[in-house]
Amino acid sequence: MTSSTLASMADLKQVFRRYKIIALLIAIAIIWGFFSFMTDGGFVTPRNLSNLLRQMSVTGILACGMVLVIIAGEIDLSVGSLLGLLGGLAALLDVSHHLPLALNLVLALGFGLALGLLNGYLTAYLGIPSFIVGLGGMLAFRGILLGITGGLTIAPVSDNMVYLGQGYLPPQMGVALGIALFVLAVALTWMSRVNRSRHGLPLAALWRDALKVVVIGAVLLAFVRTLNSYDGIPVPVLLLLALLGLFSYVSTQTVFGRRIYSVGSNMEATRLSGVNVQAVKLWVFGIMGVMCALAGLVNTARLAAGSPSAGNMGELDAIAACFIGGTSMRGGSGTIYGALIGALVMASLDNGMSMLDVGTYWQMIVKGSILVLAVWVDVSTRSGR
Structure with a gap:
């Protein structure tokens, strides 16, 4: 290749690195446009978009945890089976036991924490590669699930539990939430400018921050109006928004996140600097x-x-969401919002192909190909070649 061609390729890599999220949003727009055209507008109806976001919430919740695992340089293949269990x-x-919902939630979260810590202990303290720990957990957790259920579907669950997955916020509360999020965006943008100015750091042009706030406001308005025109904001989506805020704060504003x-x-330099690397991996x-x-x-x-069969292949969707969203397979790089955008890509493909009655085998081929493509993009944009 000529030097000018190599320089152009290097410039393209730099642009892609810097604007990867914008590229993902453009990809989502193309996917939505394609499926909307193929379904005569059925894909972008408020009802289907509400179902799409509720469907995405499961993968999104897994991706919130998985992105931290991958950033720490590990992988967890057991998440689909653990979800099902x-x-x-x-x-x-x-x-069968009619436990109150609150107690059921506490027990489920407690078991999840205990089993997650077990995976972390085997990886961080016993030195078993996380790939093997996850693979063993994938088989063991699925086996336990089949054992406790007898291979049968357990139904019907109580209305209180159903509300967690099928409930909606009243429209008035949805509007209030949208306004609150917009005010928060304005406050955070202003505080960022004030802090940078106080420390003598360069400031972005005021019009850029103003444009960012306007775009956020437009997205929130479209989000709330679209969902309120159906039944309101789904409860799982509300939970996902809360996790986005919490995990974004933890990963960017806390000592644990920086570690x-x-x-x-x-990892070696971090260990030599006095950080308990094993404890970090354990808690991740x-x-x-x-x-x-x-x-x-x-x-x-x-x-x-x-x-x-719940959660079958869930680990593929979670890992793919992280890689599509810009998390590096080498570790040390990634964002929560990027992983959730990746989850939206995966859910959009699932939803759109289901609406078009695409065969299951084709859906698996497409999703597997996208996973490989996402990793290839990460490797090619980070390499020196």
Whole structure:
């Protein structure tokens, strides 16, 4: 290749690195446009978009935990089976033992934390590769699920539990939420400018921050109006928004979050600097277990039943969402909002192909190909070639 061609390729890599999220949003627009055209507008109806977001919430919850695991330089292949196990356990406790919802939630989250910490202990303290730990968990957790359910669907779950997966916020509360999020965006943008000015750091042009706030406001307005024109904002989507805010704060504004990135970037240097690397990895897997419990509860509530096949291949969707959203397979790089955008890509493909009655085998081929493509993009844009 000529030097000008190599320079152009290098410039393209730099642009893609910097504007990867914008590229993803453009990809989502293209996917939605294609499926809307193929379904004569049926894909973008408020009803289908509400179903799409509720469907995405399960993968999104898993992705919130998985992105931390991958940033820390590890992988967890057991999340789909653990989701199924904890969701099935919650259904069993609800249907057979009639436990109050609050107690059921506490038990499911507690079991999720314990099993996640077990995975973390095996990986961080016993030195077993996380790939093997996850693979073993995938088989073991699915086997336990089949054992406690007898291979049968557990149904019907109580109305209180169903609300977690099928409930909606009243329209008035949806509007209030949209206004609150917009005010929060304005406040955070202003505080960022004030802090940068106080420390003598360069400031972005005021019109850029103003444009960012306007775009956020337009997105929130479209989001609330679209969902309120159906039944309101789904409860699982509300939960996902809360997790987005919580995990974004933890990963960017806390010492623990910075340590996760540091461990994934250079584990040995981080250890030599005095950070307890094993403890960081232990708690990352513990958080992943809690996310599996939440996703299992939402999935059971959405289906109004505990299924022995629940969460099957869920680990593929979660891992693909992270890689599509810009998380590096090498660790040390990734964002929560990027992983959720990746989850939206996966859910959009699932939903659109289902509406077009595309065969299951083709859906698996497409999703597997996208996973490989996402990793290839990560490798090619980060390499020096």
